[in-house]
Amino acid sequence: MGVAIRRAGQDDRAAVTGLLDRVFQDDAVSGWVFPDPADRRARHGVMMGAFLDAALAEGYVDVAVDGSAAALWFSVPAGGHPADDNGPAELRQVVDPANERVETIGQILDAAHPKDRAHEHLMLIAVDGSARSQGRGTELITSVLARCDREGRAAYLEASSLRSRALYERLGFVWSGSTIDLPDGPQMWPMWRDPMPVHEA
Template sequence: MGVAIRRAGQDDRAAVTDLLDRVFRDDAVSGWVFPDPTDRQNKHGVMMGVFLDTALAEGYVDMAVDGSAAALWFSVPAGGHPADDAGPAELRRVVDPANERVEAIGRILDAAHPKERAHEHLMLIAVDSTARSQGRGTELITSVLSRCDREGLAAYLEASSTRSRALYARLGFVWSGDTIDLPEGPSMYPMWRDPMPVGRA
């Protein structure tokens, strides 16, 4: 049985921020941004809140109606969004001014982001630990991919592990073969999905 999905709004901010914080706090990329466990405990949720606010204002957020999963998406035009050189620095100012990695992660991912073709960008997807292996994340993603296929749009994401890379591959995403390497830290895997013909299994 499928999970019901709805578009999130400002009233969902606290719940979705908490979900993102819980799911990603022990992720390798979050550990690289906040190597000190105390800093991560205190500031990781703030960073997730900024990401969510940006998606609510400039993109869209889909969530399971029971609050167990959420996905942050952005619609990227051909040529990419206008350069925002101040954005990563502003993120650092709000989240942790003393931590240059908060700014660096934004600049590194922006530099690697494909800009040639319009696409939907899956920035983050979080599934609560109590709802794992129930298809929640897959349904959140495929609801957007179905629209991409109908509209002839590509999709893009950065997988943060080989495990998630394999999961996304099952949905039609293809790893470019290159990695996004965080200095003295983990690698991420940029993945692209061309639209599939509607009706293809």
């Protein structure tokens, strides 16, 4: 049952970028970064491609073999990655130099990200509209969470809606109790999951 999952590579870049662009085009956070719809249509895919490039280079990307879903992950060491104060500014230069919100959201998320313990960070997960409510996203996440449990490793993400927060809670994530509030924009819910005991069959 379910869909097979594989690790993505550079050959998947166009397809996965297109999936991320479609799925998040009307997301509230994307709408805050690109409030003008025409500007969003023009630049949003560039931002999704930049996120994907970072995950392919520094993390890993899992995809459903039928192309219907993808998840971008990063392995974060204790203490966090070496400080890169220019990261959000560099992203802005790549995506849209005139849009300061591209840089601002990077700074806000970096500041909120926990750095005291090693963990897997789910940066983005996308499921195509034609495959919604079929458990694709859950399968992508639980395949990594099972490894986290075996290795005694935590996981972290930022939920962008109350609906997704409820889904992540069912997978063992716990809301930190504080929201990430974008200026005059939507909220996000940082969530943490401690590894769960593995019971041998």
